[in-house]
Amino acid sequence: MIKAGIIGATGYAGNEIVRLLLGHKDVEIAWYGSRSYIDKKYADVYRNFFQIVDAKCMDDNMAALADQVDVIFTATPQGLCASLVNEEILSKAKVIDLSADFRIKDVAKYEKWYGIQHKSPQFVEEAVYGLCEINREDIKNARLVANPGCYPTCSTLSIYPLVKEGMIDPNTIIIDAKSGTTGAGRGAKVDNLYCEVNENIKAYGVAGHRHTPEIEDQLSYACGKDVVISFTPHLVPMNRGILVTAYASLTKDVSYEEVKAVYDKYYDNEQFVRVLDKDVCPQTKWVEGSNYVDVNFKLDPRTNRVIMMGAIDNLVKGAAGQAVQNMNLMFGFKENEGLLQVPMYP
Amino acid sequence: MIKAGIIGATGYAGNEIVRLLLGHKDVEIAWYGSRSYIDKKYADVYRNFFQIVDAKCMDDNMAALADQVDVIFTATPQGLCASLVNEEILSKAKVIDLSADFRIKDVAKYEKWYGIQHKSPQFVEEAVYGLCEINREDIKNARLVANPGCYPTCSTLSIYPLVKEGMIDPNTIIIDAKSGTTGAGRGAKVDNLYCEVNENIKAYGVAGHRHTPEIEDQLSYACGKDVVISFTPHLVPMNRGILVTAYASLTKDVSYEEVKAVYDKYYDNEQFVRVLDKDVCPQTKWVEGSNYVDVNFKLDPRTNRVIMMGAIDNLVKGAAGQAVQNMNLMFGFKENEGLLQVPMYP
């Protein structure tokens, strides 16, 4: 049994880490960090935990926390983890950062896209990008894991096999993504009010969303050359879920079976990636509340393109679930421990 | 490890039984009955179960099923269970019926409100009304459990302590209930189409809903005399959840503390009933996906009334979860086995 601390426990991702860890037999939560709610009962912020969690919210003193726990989750805005982490902390506790601070190896690129100065560039090289299906072995030995973004998780896993195998031209990739509104966080903004989001859909961050370089990096590693993509996220009137629809030109004439074989090669042994049956399109509802990624593809001979699709629960595989999966790898637990929730439908 | 069969596995309640039993360590599902989808893969009907459930749908041959399993769940329309069950079946397997067939002890009353003839009146007396918090001991020994309706579960548990203790005049009780749309089932009807339900709210079954006598019966047992109530259900644009707002006149002048003490007397030891803190109103979202019932009350000295409120997930505590809780009691498992899901928020 290890102890875990969460910094940013009152955001939606933090709340989901709590939900998952409460069902994890090897972990006990020792610290519910939330600067905004210090000393308030955690279950008074999220009453779903009434009579389940008795703890009060703590501050974000990462150094003090590192003395008390084995693993620290930082579910905080960009920049905070990088400003708090240091060698002493990392020598005491493993850190899983759900922000973007350690996802991008090129610090200048990070600073450009995020518009802030990186406070801990010395740990960027060491940090492991926590996309379990791709970096499993490195994650096992990591002290610091950069938990992938929600869009990059869904996008990369939907596309990766075909890029890796050279089946598509990576510079023709266009990713059109749709996200539920938990992805916008719990900040009190007019744009995220019920009446503004409900019965509405819009694109945002067009040609400039910060998850773009993160996806490009992963695809570049896959094919060994620089990849530039178009990425457009959309806000959808639902709480949870990301759906990715990605387009790319095929490099050669291929059959359904050939492409299917490539997906199977990478995902047959992956419990959390489900390659759907032929002609079945992923739906976000089919993975809700679970750590699954549902992917599929459709060939379009008319345009010589393939349409690749993927669906996740953005709070689970896109955030908290993947963080727990990373923790399981880092501590030698069963990789699916605490992550066997069957999707809830409807 | 026992074996379970489900008749009506492709309705929303049946689907939820599957979800819950898959996480139950003492039960294996041996039969996914669905007359409409015989021989079709169950996971092709509910793709949330893709790569999780491999079985195909079976018919509703209850006699054959009784030879193979220890417990049978009937999640079917009114009348079906009563038309299938018989002494031989009950001698082989325990039956938990999620329909109304065995909930009402007065067969004539059942036939009047439901407009059908009862096909197995001989088992009505024996059947135990499966509201675990009230009939726990009887359930433990039952062969046939009538799993309570969704509205009656939420209504009865919200009101029961004050009726039982004589704090309210039972004939002044007015129950205004609001339900998510899974309560309307998965039948293809225009009234239940997305565009008809979305951005809309309506009452239905006014002064004639079939759950009325079921609630009245339970309250009558509680106070030892016949109770007649007003019950009005409403359809709310959300998938899951029932909220009950109930009104009644107080029989005497009481303080918050006195009423609270009554709720605590009945629910302090009940894991699945949470009496919320003072002035906190239940919200359906706080119990979503879980077996909890959140209840609370508010005194209104101006009118000498008390407003009693309750919230459940209609598919869990209002159907599948309570059925599993009943099964646990009937088979001597831990009462909360397979039911420890933390509510999912948001």
Add this chain to the structure above:
Amino acid sequence: MIKAGIIGATGYAGNEIVRLLLGHKDVEIAWYGSRSYIDKKYADVYRNFFQIVDAKCMDDNMAALADQVDVIFTATPQGLCASLVNEEILSKAKVIDLSADFRIKDVAKYEKWYGIQHKSPQFVEEAVYGLCEINREDIKNARLVANPGCYPTCSTLSIYPLVKEGMIDPNTIIIDAKSGTTGAGRGAKVDNLYCEVNENIKAYGVAGHRHTPEIEDQLSYACGKDVVISFTPHLVPMNRGILVTAYASLTKDVSYEEVKAVYDKYYDNEQFVRVLDKDVCPQTKWVEGSNYVDVNFKLDPRTNRVIMMGAIDNLVKGAAGQAVQNMNLMFGFKENEGLLQVPMYP
């Protein structure tokens, strides 16, 4: 052609006044007041008005405004209108106040329920309660109209005929109301975020909501004696609409036809009140975007109660539409001018 000014034009009710007045042939909007957005283009706040409204937002200088317009709408928080209005303003322009400042004739009662001091008690007596169907003649001559609250509009019109005719015992009235989320306003609060409201329902303001005394006053006027009611509002995951379900004990044995005749007596000549056909329950969607009030009732001989139901669009008949209807009466326009929108479905 008269000129209108709106103070509070960037709230949801103000935005709806703009929508309606743009389609009104006798009115021109001369002032879009919004303290929060001064000098910002109105259509940059509400882009539905792009290329339709070119004006910029103005302050809330009511005195300056009165020099320029014939009618002033105040769609502002409680207290503001009372703090701005004065004799000089009223001598120049008619004022329609959408806040509660002038709805309650007993100033002490207002101050108790709203928790603020009334700044203009001298105008309370003069102000006319703008429920057109009841106070039509007085409204025609008013300088200052108190536009009714959304819940009181729907509640009063649903119940009024039976109280007026003595068919129900007014002190048994229980009103259970359900509102879409525009009723909560456009303030940036966590409780009103999409993810908090969506897939959720809750009661609020139980036994203490400020619309209670407003409803009680109107019903008291109707029956000539003090009425005390129970009123419970609920927040529903939809943008627009209020549904009222009201319960009361009948004073004598009556038939459907007798009750129907009473409703018809009051509403047969009212264009905006539709008494639905027998057994048809109002649905908020059927009045969306329109000024209609749909009402109906159901007798329940078992309990000797009648269930009265009503549905409105809270932003139209519950706010902006009724304000325009009042304006039409005050200026001698056709009462339905600018209010002939057919409900939009779905």
Add this chain to the structure above:
Amino acid sequence: MIKAGIIGATGYAGNEIVRLLLGHKDVEIAWYGSRSYIDKKYADVYRNFFQIVDAKCMDDNMAALADQVDVIFTATPQGLCASLVNEEILSKAKVIDLSADFRIKDVAKYEKWYGIQHKSPQFVEEAVYGLCEINREDIKNARLVANPGCYPTCSTLSIYPLVKEGMIDPNTIIIDAKSGTTGAGRGAKVDNLYCEVNENIKAYGVAGHRHTPEIEDQLSYACGKDVVISFTPHLVPMNRGILVTAYASLTKDVSYEEVKAVYDKYYDNEQFVRVLDKDVCPQTKWVEGSNYVDVNFKLDPRTNRVIMMGAIDNLVKGAAGQAVQNMNLMFGFKENEGLLQVPMYP
């Protein structure tokens, strides 16, 4: 004053034609055709029209109808209009067909994509494609107008100027479209039930949706050569609205101002097409209930692509509104007559 008949009046598009024509000063509805509801009061099918429409539903006898009206709207499934229309009908009444029967000039292409035999190929050449902003003059003289599909309307208007001016390579066009659920019609199917659509998003018709050739045809006409595109529609949990996000490679290096000038060239004089301000992305809610098309674009120098966006209300500009706009042109009414609804927000 002309008379109009509607065949298919009880579908969602037919219902919307009724809503719009009721507010049109030059048209009277003389025939509410609906094979499914013959002799039933129209307002009993759509109660929003209670006390507004008194008529009963009629059959779909187009020949009889042509004797009584000046214009016939067919809001019916593919194939029906083509099977009913004939020279005699067209000699008596103008026909506006909301189905796809006369949208595609190549009959073989129509038959291939729609999988049915065309019953009136002799009228295909004569029929005018009713995209008013592009074919205005031809529409004015037409007897038979093929009202464009919802996706093609939004897609074509979003892309057309850049294709027409050669600014983008048409064969790189990828259109990712998102639609509200009214687009799926009012048929009682499990897939369109509230609980299946709500909290869910999915692609459908991938690489095979029937609106693909319709869009390709229009873009081909614009650039004078055959265009092949990728088109992927998605089902979004909302009632109304289509959002199009389209991607294409630029043919040369262009500035924001240059592209803006092209959009302005085509749309400056178009009342119903609004080119939004720089960096403002269209939202479906901003056009809800109105005939507007909001379009905008974003240049992405990193990829040398332009992202083109458009939003409509699928039932208005995507169906009924455009049909009325076509009628206005065909009968010499003001083009915007009956179409001046301000978008309803929120």
